[in-house]
Amino acid sequence: MWFMRQAGRSLPEYRAIRGEGSINDAIANPDLATEITLQPIRRYGVDAAILYSDIVTPVHAIGFGMDVVPGVGPVVEKPFASSDDLSRLRPLDPEADTPYVLETIDNLVAELDIPLIGFAGAPFTVASYLIEGRPSRTYHNTKTMMKARPELWFSLMDRLADLAIVSLQSQVAHGAEAIQLFDSWAGSLSAADYEKYVLPSSARVLEEIGKTGVPRIHFGVGTGELLGLMAQAGADVVGVDFRLSLAEARTRVPADKALQGNLDPAILGAPWEVVEREVDAVLESNGGHPGHIFNLGHGVTPDSPPETLEKVVERVHAYRA
Amino acid sequence: MWFMRQAGRSLPEYRAIRGEGSINDAIANPDLATEITLQPIRRYGVDAAILYSDIVTPVHAIGFGMDVVPGVGPVVEKPFASSDDLSRLRPLDPEADTPYVLETIDNLVAELDIPLIGFAGAPFTVASYLIEGRPSRTYHNTKTMMKARPELWFSLMDRLADLAIVSLQSQVAHGAEAIQLFDSWAGSLSAADYEKYVLPSSARVLEEIGKTGVPRIHFGVGTGELLGLMAQAGADVVGVDFRLSLAEARTRVPADKALQGNLDPAILGAPWEVVEREVDAVLESNGGHPGHIFNLGHGVTPDSPPETLEKVVERVHAYRA
Numbered sequence: 001m002w003f004m005r006q007a008g009r010s011l012p013e014y015r016a017i018r019g020e021g022s023i024n025d026a027i028a029n030p031d032l033a034t035e036i037t038l039q040p041i042r043r044y045g046v047d048a049a050i051l052y053s054d055i056v057t058p059v060h061a062i063g064f065g066m067d068v069v070p071g072v073g074p075v076v077e078k079p080f081a082s083s084d085d086l087s088r089l090r091p092l093d094p095e096a097d098t099p100y101v102l103e104t105i106d107n108l109v110a111e112l113d114i115p116l117i118g119f120a121g122a123p124f125t126v127a128s129y130l131i132e133g134r135p136s137r138t139y140h141n142t143k144t145m146m147k148a149r150p151e152l153w154f155s156l157m158d159r160l161a162d163l164a165i166v167s168l169q170s171q172v173a174h175g176a177e178a179i180q181l182f183d184s185w186a187g188s189l190s191a192a193d194y195e196k197y198v199l200p201s202s203a204r205v206l207e208e209i210g211k212t213g214v215p216r217i218h219f220g221v222g223t224g225e226l227l228g229l230m231a232q233a234g235a236d237v238v239g240v241d242f243r244l245s246l247a248e249a250r251t252r253v254p255a256d257k258a259l260q261g262n263l264d265p266a267i268l269g270a271p272w273e274v275v276e277r278e279v280d281a282v283l284e285s286n287g288g289h290p291g292h293i294f295n296l297g298h299g300v301t302p303d304s305p306p307e308t309l310e311k312v313v314e315r316v317h318a319y320r321a
Numbered sequence: 322m323w324f325m326r327q328a329g330r331s332l333p334e335y336r337a338i339r340g341e342g343s344i345n346d347a348i349a350n351p352d353l354a355t356e357i358t359l360q361p362i363r364r365y366g367v368d369a370a371i372l373y374s375d376i377v378t379p380v381h382a383i384g385f386g387m388d389v390v391p392g393v394g395p396v397v398e399k400p401f402a403s404s405d406d407l408s409r410l411r412p413l414d415p416e417a418d419t420p421y422v423l424e425t426i427d428n429l430v431a432e433l434d435i436p437l438i439g440f441a442g443a444p445f446t447v448a449s450y451l452i453e454g455r456p457s458r459t460y461h462n463t464k465t466m467m468k469a470r471p472e473l474w475f476s477l478m479d480r481l482a483d484l485a486i487v488s489l490q491s492q493v494a495h496g497a498e499a500i501q502l503f504d505s506w507a508g509s510l511s512a513a514d515y516e517k518y519v520l521p522s523s524a525r526v527l528e529e530i531g532k533t534g535v536p537r538i539h540f541g542v543g544t545g546e547l548l549g550l551m552a553q554a555g556a557d558v559v560g561v562d563f564r565l566s567l568a569e570a571r572t573r574v575p576a577d578k579a580l581q582g583n584l585d586p587a588i589l590g591a592p593w594e595v596v597e598r599e600v601d602a603v604l605e606s607n608g609g610h611p612g613h614i615f616n617l618g619h620g621v622t623p624d625s626p627p628e629t630l631e632k633v634v635e636r637v638h639a640y641r642a
Contacts, residue, residue, distance in 0.1 A: 138586070138587045138622060139587055140587045140590060140622065140624070141590075143585065143587045143588055143591075144587070144588060144590050144591040144595075147588060147591055147595045147598075147599075148591040148592050148595045187543075187564070188564075188587075189564070190563060190564055190565060190566065190585075191564075191565065191566075192566065192602075222508075222543055222564075224545055224546055225545055225564055225565050225569075242511060243508070243509075243510070243511055243512075243543075243546055244511060244512070244546050245511065245512075245513065248546075264464065264511075265459070266459045266460055266461045266464045266465070266509075267464055267465060267468060269461060269462075269465050270464075270465045270468055270469040271469050274465075274468045274469045277468075278468075281513075301459060301461065303461070
């Protein structure tokens, strides 16, 4: 078990050392990023660490011109709008462009006695940031480009898949023992559109990383309709958000896939007896199936009490003992 | 066929007469609200009008202290937080509290030769505005209250159900020939939570309105997992967003229910040949089933070109001719 966004703003020890400035600055500081990654390991005793980084780190590193604005999310100076913008997405050279990420991983691997999970943004979700320019509820421009300019769309997806592949390969080469591909906003698409416009590039990423031999987790929010396709894309583990039970999710993916999830993070501020009931419901819905990584259905929110997360870990570990 | 949010900011003739000020002011002006309701009827030739009003109009009218902020949505001065706040939700007397709504309906019924659709917010969605204080992505406080304080939650839902019932009854009494219950954000819930915490009060609203004999449409976004329950709550027509095909949706509701939807509004800015293909896909997915109201999967966005919506109406009408 681990928690998506287990490192970060919900932890007082994070707020104490994080300082001002962009998350990009913190990620570019290996000592700081190492410490931030380790904080939840010390506090919670979760079973895996997840690299403190961001899904837009590679595009930022090659100079696309984006920042992560606190409380907003990734914001792009000049959104991706035409084939002229493809040249702004040159290939990533991880050792030269993101040496700080690899140094952080080196530090962590030396320090940790649990697995480190590396990650990347899936091409669709990163494309949505580049095209919309900021987080969107409708993905209006993204969907329009996808359907009105499919050649441009697939060229963009190709470049973003290459970025994800190269970034993930470097993370694994430096010691990440599993990877998660975040297609956070894929749930805004119908299954038919996902299959046609998104699945092929995510499948290429997952296939390439499969060659390294590490387990691949494939996650998105509101993806109930897409779970089968997300498994088919090449995942070993499919993330499930809180909208459907693990028992129901298991009917939608092949029997050899594991599931990850799916406690609703929106409930973490409730009194413990409420959270405990919800944790138990997740475990019961899994029904003792060995292919289950306990996690939230989406990331920890900044106002989640760390004390509650501590108890969640205890509860899950006690159940499995 | 009609379009959710067919009246409003996407129309230049709306922007020309709407003026500054809150939507509450526009709703409180029957001549203006009548004209705004009629504008899309004249322009598009859709088959139904939907009252220009808001799902928070009843709570606003009884003095709960909320406004609708352009670009944000409903914002509450003092969110609903405890049993003390129940007294801020007194019963609605439509003739005394919202005479302007009824006058608008009287005007419209005199003018229209197509049905007028009345509407209300479902208790859950209105509760989420009252509790969160502003639009939320996580519904953190709403879900916490639901599960940590179920007695308070059900008391709130009871009051909001009463408001919706009384408001809808008055709309029907003045001539609305169908109603839509908007549970826009119900898709943030699992089916189990929806069934336990939300369905009973929505079912009460739909049952009471069923006694008037008008057809009842029940709509939410991202409700693929909930369609069967939303039908069971007492809908004659179940709204489907763009995430799943009508053919798939039909497998999730009883055979005697009609469906409404489900063109993705995010695609309306694309060139016509793209939109046309999407319209045709919706019609083909319906497969000629007589129980289908063509609509979008969510409301028209402000940047949607009216010329495209005109062509959508032509296309759907030609298909059915």
